[in-house]
Amino acid sequence: MPELPEVEVVRAGLAPAVTGARVAAVEVRDARALKRHLPTSGDDGLGGHGVTLSEAAAAARSADFERRTAGIRLGAPERRGKFLWIPTSGASADGSPLALLAHLGMSGQLLLRAHDAVDDRHVRIRMWIEHAQHGELRVDFADQRLFGSLALDALRAAPDGVGAVPAQAAHIARDPLDPAFDDARFIAALRSRATGVKKLLLDQTLISGVGNIYADEALWRARLHPDTRGSAIGPRKADELLAVLRAVFAQALREGGTSFDAQYVNVNGQAGYFAHSLHAYGRAGEPCARCGTPIRRVPFGGRSSHFCPRCQRKR
DNA sequence: CAGGTACCCTGGCCGC
DNA sequence: TGCGGCCAGGGTACCT
Numbered sequence: 001m002p003e004l005p006e007v008e009v010v011r012a013g014l015a016p017a018v019t020g021a022r023v024a025a026v027e028v029r030d031a032r033a034l035k036r037h038l039p040t041s042g043d044d045g046l047g048g049h050g051v052t053l054s055e056a057a058a059a060a061r062s063a064d065f066e067r068r069t070a071g072i073r074l075g076a077p078e079r080r081g082k083f084l085w086i087p088t089s090g091a092s093a094d095g096s097p098l099a100l101l102a103h104l105g106m107s108g109q110l111l112l113r114a115h116d117a118v119d120d121r122h123v124r125i126r127m128w129i130e131h132a133q134h135g136e137l138r139v140d141f142a143d144q145r146l147f148g149s150l151a152l153d154a155l156r157a158a159p160d161g162v163g164a165v166p167a168q169a170a171h172i173a174r175d176p177l178d179p180a181f182d183d184a185r186f187i188a189a190l191r192s193r194a195t196g197v198k199k200l201l202l203d204q205t206l207i208s209g210v211g212n213i214y215a216d217e218a219l220w221r222a223r224l225h226p227d228t229r230g231s232a233i234g235p236r237k238a239d240e241l242l243a244v245l246r247a248v249f250a251q252a253l254r255e256g257g258t259s260f261d262a263q264y265v266n267v268n269g270q271a272g273y274f275a276h277s278l279h280a281y282g283r284a285g286e287p288c289a290r291c292g293t294p295i296r297r298v299p300f301g302g303r304s305s306h307f308c309p310r311c312q313r314k315r
Numbered sequence: 316c317a318g319g320t321a322c323c324c325t326g327g328c329c330g331c
Numbered sequence: 332t333g334c335g336g337c338c339a340g341g342g343t344a345c346c347t
Contacts, residue, residue, distance in 0.1 A: 002340045035323080052323080082341075106341055107325080122325085145324045147341055195317065204342080211340055261327090264340070281340090301319085303339080 002082060002104050004175055004209030005252035005274065006264055010110050011079045013267035017112050018086060018139065019076045021131040026066040031058035033124035033143055036101065036168055037151035039064040040093055068152055069100065069127065080178070081208025083169040084110075085153070092154040101153045101166045102141070108148025112267040113138040120269070125150055144263065175209035176246050187238045190230045197233060197241070198226035198305060210245065213258055213281045216306045218245040220280040225314040226305045232315055251277065280306040 028034065031053055039061055053061065068090060075087035083103055090098035102110060111120055115128065115136045125141040141150050153166040162180045165172075174181040189206050190197070200206060201215045210218070219226055221244045222237070233241070252258060256272030260282065265271055275282070279289050284297035288308035297304050 006340080032324080103341080105324095106339070143324090144326070145339085145341095147324065193316085199317095202341095213340055258340075260340080302321090303341095 002106060002108075002264075003211035003214050003258070004081060004177070005214075005249055006257035006272070007079055007082050007084055007104060007209075008177075008253055009257045009266050009272065010104070011077045011084050014077050014084075014086075014110060014112065014139075017131060017134050017137055017267075018074045018129060020074070021129040021134075021137075022073050023069055023071060024128045024130050024136070026069045026128075027126045028062035028065055028124075029126065030124040030146070031062045032146045033141060033149050034061050034065055034151065035146075035149040036103065036153070037061060037065050037149070040068065065125075065150075065152065068098075072098070072100075074100065074129070079175075080165060080169055081172050081175045081204055082211070083166070083172055083208075085155075085166050085169070087155060087164075088152075090152070092152075094154065096154040096156055097164075098152050099155045099166045101151045101168060103148050105143065105145065105147030105149070107145040107263045108141065108143040109263070109265055109269075110267055111138075111140045111142060111265075111269060113140055172204050173206055173208045176207060176242060177209070177249055181207075183242060187235070187242065190238055190241075191233055191235070193230040195230055196227040197224055197230055198300065200230050201245075207245075209249070212303055213278065214245070214248055214252070216280040217248050217278055219312065220307060221248065223311050225312045226300065226307055227314055280308070282306065 073089035077084060077086045085099040085101045088098050088100055092098050115138060120140060120142050122142045122144045123140045124143050127139045129137050129139055153168050155164045156167055158165045159170055186207055190200055193200055198215050198219060201210045222241045252274040255274040258274040259271030260275055280295055283295045284306060285294050288295055288311060291310050293308055293310040295306055296309050297306050
């Protein structure tokens with residue numbers, strides 16, 4: 001469940017059960033779910049993204065993660081954009097605190113289950129935790145497509161000096177629901193670029209948490225064509241776009257996120273119902289809710305854009 | 316900085 | 332019933 005509202009639903013669901021809990025045991029079933037986990041000994045010679053691990057490197061990575069995660073105590077989960085992490089009692093080699101970092105990718109789930117609950121599909125990593133109030137639970141990381149991952153990562157001071165963030169998420173911009181998000185800075189960046197506005201919204205180094213669904217929805221609500229250049233957007237329209245984005249996120253959060261199928265669920269495996277409130281994504285051929293013109297779907301960087309050709313004219 | 320492509324994966328669905 | 336092709340909510344690397 002990948003965009004900001006879905007990740008936030010997971011963070012909030014995890015919070016009561018994991019905060020203050022101790023990890024009793026860890027089992028890595030598929031080392032491919034540790035793409036972002038780099039062993040302590042530094043480099044195992046086979047980096048992270050886009051690289052297939054040798055059998056030996058996979059075993060080493062799994063063993064390293066299991067050994068270092070078992071026994072640590074968990075803090076309150078935090079989120080930036082689509083990255084989720086739990087500060088822990090562990091320390092990294094340079095002395096910084098360790099965080100348990102999660103990215104759900106396209107199909108990742110974090111599921112809270114009873115100790116003896118039956119297996120969900122595609123469980124790649126399992127952690128048994130003990131909590132003073134909630135007793136013994138399992139946290140299962142399930143991921144069909146394996147674009148998501150868990151990792152232990154060093155928690156460092158955030159680049160803007162406010163709070164701390166895992167090293168691997170340091171390049172990710174704050175998201176628009178973050179109180180420290182800098183509106184003026186984002187709007188200036190947006191309006192200085194010749195790139196299409198949708199591509200800018202999806203750039204996690206400018207603003208985080210926005211993915212294909214919510215980009216299309218926000219642009220529909222703001223009546224902006226996805227290919228409108230950032231530099232063609234006036235200050236008032238830019239303000240409106242940011243406000244609309246926040247409203248979409250807030251509403252999606254209230255409705256438990258967007259679920260098109262069983263892949264996108266909260267920590268209890270339940271789907272959200274914001275999909276019913278979408279006006280553009282997944283509605284190709286259906287009449288625009290404002291003007292009745294059929295919603296169009298066009299190729300966009302290996303995916304699709306959905307928009308109303310009448311309400312969202314390219315300028 | 317802008318654009319395009321390729322890749323990491325599994326599985327559901329559609330047409331033949 | 333089988334099979335190939337296409338599609339999917341993300342992120343990164345590496346070209347031009």
